[in-house]
Amino acid sequence: MKHSDKSASGNNLGQPVRNDKLYQFVTFKLAGGDYAVNIEYVKEVTITPKVSKMPRTPFFIKGVANVRGDLIAIVDLEERFGLKSSSLKVKDVSEPETYTMVIDADTYTIGFIVKEMPNTLVLNESQIDRSADVIEKAKFKNKYITGLGKLGDGNLVVLLDILKVLSKKEIQEVSSVR
Amino acid sequence: MNDRDKEYRVIFLAEAQQSYDQISTDIVKLEKDPGNENIVDEIFRLLHNMKANASTMDLDAIAELSHCLENVFSSIRTGELVFEGNKVNLIFKAIDYLGYLINNIGKSQRQIHNDELLADLNDLVVKGEVPAEASQEHTSSFISKKLHLSDSVSIPVRKLDDLLNLVGELIISRDHLINFAELSENQQMKHITQSLSRIADSIQETVMTARLVTVSSLFNKFPKVIRDIASDENKKVNLSITGTDTTIDRNVLKVISDIMIHLIRNAIIHGIEDPDERIKRKKSEEGKVEISAISEKGLVFISISDDGRGIDTKAIKAKAIKKDIISQSRARGLGERETLGLLFVPGFSMADKVTEYAGRGVGLDIVKRVIDSIGGDLRIESKVGEGTRFIMSLPISMAVKAALLFKVSDNNFALPLLNIHVVVTVSRDMIHNVGEVLVLEHKNEMIELIYLHDFLFKELDYSSHINLKREVMDVIVVWYNNKKYGLVVDQLLRQQEIMIKPLQNPLDDNTLFSGITLLGSGEVCYVLDVAGTSKAYEQKDNKVQLH
Numbered sequence: 098m099k100h101s102d103k104s105a106s107g108n109n110l111g112q113p114v115r116n117d118k119l120y121q122f123v124t125f126k127l128a129g130g131d132y133a134v135n136i137e138y139v140k141e142v143t144i145t146p147k148v149s150k151m152p153r154t155p156f157f158i159k160g161v162a163n164v165r166g167d168l169i170a171i172v173d174l175e176e177r178f179g180l181k182s183s184s185l186k187v188k189d190v191s192e193p194e195t196y197t198m199v200i201d202a203d204t205y206t207i208g209f210i211v212k213e214m215p216n217t218l219v220l221n222e223s224q225i226d227r228s229a230d231v232i233e234k235a236k237f238k239n240k241y242i243t244g245l246g247k248l249g250d251g252n253l254v255v256l257l258d259i260l261k262v263l264s265k266k267e268i269q270e271v272s273s274v275r
Numbered sequence: 276m277n278d279r280d281k282e283y284r285v286i287f288l289a290e291a292q293q294s295y296d297q298i299s300t301d302i303v304k305l306e307k308d309p310g311n312e313n314i315v316d317e318i319f320r321l322l323h324n325m326k327a328n329a330s331t332m333d334l335d336a337i338a339e340l341s342h343c344l345e346n347v348f349s350s351i352r353t354g355e356l357v358f359e360g361n362k363v364n365l366i367f368k369a370i371d372y373l374g375y376l377i378n379n380i381g382k383s384q385r386q387i388h389n390d391e392l393l394a395d396l397n398d399l400v401v402k403g404e405v406p407a408e409a410s411q412e413h414t415s416s417f418i419s420k421k422l423h424l425s426d427s428v429s430i431p432v433r434k435l436d437d438l439l440n441l442v443g444e445l446i447i448s449r450d451h452l453i454n455f456a457e458l459s460e461n462q463q464m465k466h467i468t469q470s471l472s473r474i475a476d477s478i479q480e481t482v483m484t485a486r487l488v489t490v491s492s493l494f495n496k497f498p499k500v501i502r503d504i505a506s507d508e509n510k511k512v513n514l515s516i517t518g519t520d521t522t523i524d525r526n527v528l529k530v531i532s533d534i535m536i537h538l539i540r541n542a543i544i545h546g547i548e549d550p551d552e553r554i555k556r557k558k559s560e561e562g563k564v565e566i567s568a569i570s571e572k573g574l575v576f577i578s579i580s581d582d583g584r585g586i587d588t589k590a591i592k593a594k595a596i597k598k599d600i601i602s603q604s605r606a607r608g609l610g611e612r613e614t615l616g617l618l619f620v621p622g623f624s625m626a627d628k629v630t631e632y633a634g635r636g637v638g639l640d641i642v643k644r645v646i647d648s649i650g651g652d653l654r655i656e657s658k659v660g661e662g663t664r665f666i667m668s669l670p671i672s673m674a675v676k677a678a679l680l681f682k683v684s685d686n687n688f689a690l691p692l693l694n695i696h697v698v699v700t701v702s703r704d705m706i707h708n709v710g711e712v713l714v715l716e717h718k719n720e721m722i723e724l725i726y727l728h729d730f731l732f733k734e735l736d737y738s739s740h741i742n743l744k745r746e747v748m749d750v751i752v753v754w755y756n757n758k759k760y761g762l763v764v765d766q767l768l769r770q771q772e773i774m775i776k777p778l779q780n781p782l783d784d785n786t787l788f789s790g791i792t793l794l795g796s797g798e799v800c801y802v803l804d805v806a807g808t809s810k811a812y813e814q815k816d817n818k819v820q821l822h
Contacts, residue, residue, distance in 0.1 A: 149686055149799040152731035153787055153811075161782070161791060161799045168791050168799060170782050205779035263781050 117221040122246070124254055125198065125215040128180035131254040133218060133246060138259050140199040140206065142215055145171070162208065164199060171197060171208045177262065202260055218254070220246045225256065284380070287332050289427035291377045294321045295370075302370055309358045319348040325373075336386045337376045343396040344369055350400050362404070365395055432525060435486050439672075442479045443774025449475045450771075450795025483672050486526075490568045490577070491519035493532050497566060500536060504543045511550050511561040512543055518568035523575045524672045530649050531577070531669065534642050538579045538665050539564065541639075546583030546663055556660070558582070574693055575671055580664035586657040588614040595623065615655040616757030619643040643756070647806040650676065650691050650789060652754055668693055676775060679751065680768040680800065683727045687800035688764075689773055689792060694805040696752040696759060698767070703746055715750060715761050722752060724761040725812050731787075755809040762808075775802050787811060 122133035123142075143164060148171045150160040157176035161168050197208040198215055227244035241261035246254040298321050305314045322345040329338035347366060350356035358366070372389055379385040398404075449472055456468040494516050505512040547553075547562030554560055563582045568575060588611050595601045595617050601609075609617075617623060621640040646653045650670050657663040670676055670693055678689040679698070699717060706724065707714050713724040750761040775790040777783070786807035792800050 147798075151782065151785070151788070151801060152686075154782060154785055158781060161801075163793055163797055163799055168776060168793060170779070172781070202780070207781070 117223060120220050120222075120225065122218045122220065122254075122256065123198070123215050124218045125209075125211040126213050127175050127178065127211070130180075131248075131252060132174075133254045133256050134198075134200070134259045135256075136217065138200050138202065139215075140201045142196055142198050145195045145197045145208075145210060159210065162197070164197070164208065167206060169199065169206045169208050171210060172263070173210050174262070200259055202263070207263065218246070218248075224248075284332065285427060287328055287334075288377070288380050289429065290328065291325060291337070291380070293429070294325050295374050295377050297321055298370055299374070302367065305358060306363060312352070315348060315351050315358075319345060319352060322348060334376075334380065334386060336388050337373065337380075339388055339393065340369065340373050340376065343393050343400075344373070346400045347396055350403075356399065356403055362399060365399060368392065369396055430485075432486075435482070438482050439486065440774075442475075442482050445475050446479060446772065446774060447793050447795065451797065454795045483524075484522075486524050486672065487522040488525045488528060489519060490521050490523055490528060490575075493528055493535070494519050494566060494568070497535075497539065501539060501543065501564060504540055505547075508544060509549065510543060510547050512547060512564055513561045514564050514566070516566045521568035521570050521575055522671075523568075523570075523669065527575075527649060527651075527669055527672070530645060531667065534645055534667075535566075535577070535579065537642055539566070542579060542581040542583065542663065542665075546581035546585075548584055570671065575669045576666060577669065578664055578666045580662060582662040585659040585661055585663055586615060586618070586655070587659050588657075591615070591617050595620070598623065613756075613758045615657060618655065619653070619756045647804075650693060652694060652805075654754065654757055676773060677770065678773045678802070679770050680773075680794075681749070681751070681764040682766040682768060683731055683764055687768070687794060687798055688727075689800050689802045690751060690753070690762075690805070691802070692770070694753045694755075696754050699750050699752060699761075701748055701750055703748070706748075717752070717761075720759070722759045722761045724750065724763055725808065726763045728763070728765060730808075730812065753805050753809075755805050758809075760809055760812070762803075773800070773802070 121136040123136050123139045124131055124133040126132070146162045146164060148160040148162045151158065151170075154160075157173050159171045159173055162171050194212065196211050196214055198211055199206060199208050224247050225244045226247065241258045242255055243258045244256045246256055248254060298318055301314050301318050301321075305311060305318070308314070322341045326338050326341035326345055329335075329341060344366070347356065347369075351358050356362070369392055372392055376386060449468075452468050453472065456464045497516065498514055501512055501514050542564050543562070547564070548556065548558075550560045553562065565580045566578070568577045570576070591614050592601075592606045592609065596603055596606055600617065600620050600623060606614075618639045619642075621638075623638060623640065643653055646667060646669075652668045654666045654668075655663065656666070670691070677692045679692060679695060680687060680689050682688070699715075701715060701717070705716055707716065713726065715722045715724050749764050749767045751764060752759055752761050773792040775792055777790050778785060778788060782788075787804060788801050788807070789804035790802045792802060794800050
């Protein structure tokens with residue numbers, strides 16, 4: 098299920114203004130909200146394979162799975178962002194309706210669990226709000242939020258800097274406040 | 276000529292041909308661009324190395340000629356000599372002769388000094404010009420018109436690493452296929468997988484052996500090291516080295532080279548007594564240091580022993596208590612072997628005298644950590660007054676390891692055989708609960724048990740109260756820090772070679788595991804790290820303060 102189709106969907110603003118820089122994202126839902134990451138980091142989306150729990154890892158790391166012969170860590174972003182309590186058993190993770198977004202960070206590969214099939218999205222510069230004020234209203238510290246995308250239907254999508262979501266420092270902080 | 280010399284000769288020949296080709300190329304470049312200092316420097320360096328290598332190989336003709344040429348280029352470097360005119364011809368001629376000597380290394384009757392040429396070259400350096408009577412033919416009769424290509428190829432280690440990784444993938448795929456073939460009732464399929472199996476095994480074997488080097492390349496450096504340290508310390512030391520033909524992965528050898536030097540220094544500085552003291556103790560005046568290597572069962576054992584004063588376990592205990600590494604009550608209960616293990620605890624250094632070589636706070640804990648990092652093990656044996664021996668057990672290769680697979684709850688785990696002392700099956704009544712610690716009585720020893728099921732999967736307040744559901748249990752006994760631990764597993768599976776992949780972010784700060792691997796069934800398997808596991812266990816107990 099490789100994403101070869103990178104055309105705009107959900108971009109209801111009609112033709113973007115010329116000379117306006119375009120950005121491509123992959124959007125996904127977490128606990129009902131819309132989030133997006135830059136498409137260049139997304140390697141593929143696959144049905145979540147069997148995840149085997151790795152002992153003594155932070156609670157939001159569900160374990161390791163075999164994706165096409167690559168052994169990658171599987172992370173539950175909802176738990177990572179504290180959007181729900183981490184009472185999920187590994188078994189629930191492997192339910193057939195979850196998908197895994199495989200992210201290629203610069204030095205490692207990692208998988209994020211999402212409940213619904215992710216989509217692609219094209220935004221131009223004018224549709225992205227990077228002002229800190231709006232971002233403050235989001236639930237997170239703005240370290241790994243790069244901005245907010247405004248969709249045509251008035252919905253907002255939170256743009257994440259996926260590399261910062263999993264920086265060592267962040268992980269330690271989240272793991273220590275359980 | 277023995278095998279070792281032959282091997283060296285092959286290596287020298289390959290390098291010499293490479294250098295000669297480089298010199299030939301450079302000299303042509305230099306003719307076009309006589310002022311280029313970089314090229315001159317390069318040629319000078321190549322000649323200098325050739326001279327040094329040839330003299331160690333007793334190839335006098337090559338050494339002498341390289342030496343004269345080196346002098347010429349030294350003069351060109353300093354500007355005393357200009358690379359032009361008939362000097363160029365003479366230098367070309369000399370380099371051609373060098374090529375002739377190199378290509379005929381195997382034929383000793385052709386290894387002759389060309390005195391006329393040497394004299395001309397010396398004149399060139401001394402007088403700065405070519406003597407009038409020097410022959411001016413550019414090409415000479417002794418040059419064969421055949422081009423020689425070396426029989427050896429030098430390959431970057433990086434490429435061999437990649438090759439080995441691919442071999443690992445191949446082995447994993449092979450295991451998949453074997454599983455599949457067993458399920459299918461097809462005879463032909465079985466034959467195909469069997470032959471594929473054989474081929475994959477030979478490929479692995481070949482790639483592994485391509486990376487192997489003999490330990491002699493490292494051990495040959497020790498006599499001088501030992502002589503230097505001994506003379507600094509005013510001690511007399513006699514060194515014996517055995518098993519230099521033992522082969523080991525180049526990367527492993529690289530990792531342990533500093534460690535060995537450190538252990539040898541320790542042996543001379545802390546082990547061997549001063550000559551007077553030795554005589555008083557009725558020992559021979561000369562101390563003995565023995566270094567030996569031996570390979571068995573896919574492992575390499577390297578030991579360094581001395582017949583010096585040995586390690587006083589009482590002193591270790593006293594020091595450990597003083598440094599708050601261990602409580603007094605616990606110290607009383609420690610056996611000799613476990614006490615020696617305290618030497619590996621970070622921050623513990625027995626050195627009281629700071630010398631150039633030891634006691635700079637760099638202790639055995641660093642040595643131990645480095646050996647842990649490559650999945651090896653280090654043990655100490657010592658008798659006061661008689662001597663000390665350090666034994667390293669090392670993997671022959673870094674990536675592919677023989678391992679024992681087992682299950683804990685539903686997950687697969689592997690433990691490198693290297694760390695395993697013995698596997699025992701015990702009944703419940705052999706296990707005792709001694710003040711919150713589970714102990715197994717095995718052959719008159721008390722071995723502390725780690726009940727992996729609770730240890731790995733109980734999130735909080737891990738207790739060693741074993742949920743002994745089974746009457747009979749399998750225990751894997753491992754060594755760490757001179758101490759034995761028994762790991763209670765749920766189910767032993769089998770022994771097999773695994774290709775260990777390192778953990779990557781965000782898992783890589785997990786110290787319990789050294790890596791992961793994929794089983795033939797497609798399941799994930801975690802490779803347990805003995806060092807990390809025993810440290811975590813000791814921390815839980817808060818008996819030994821490890822940070």
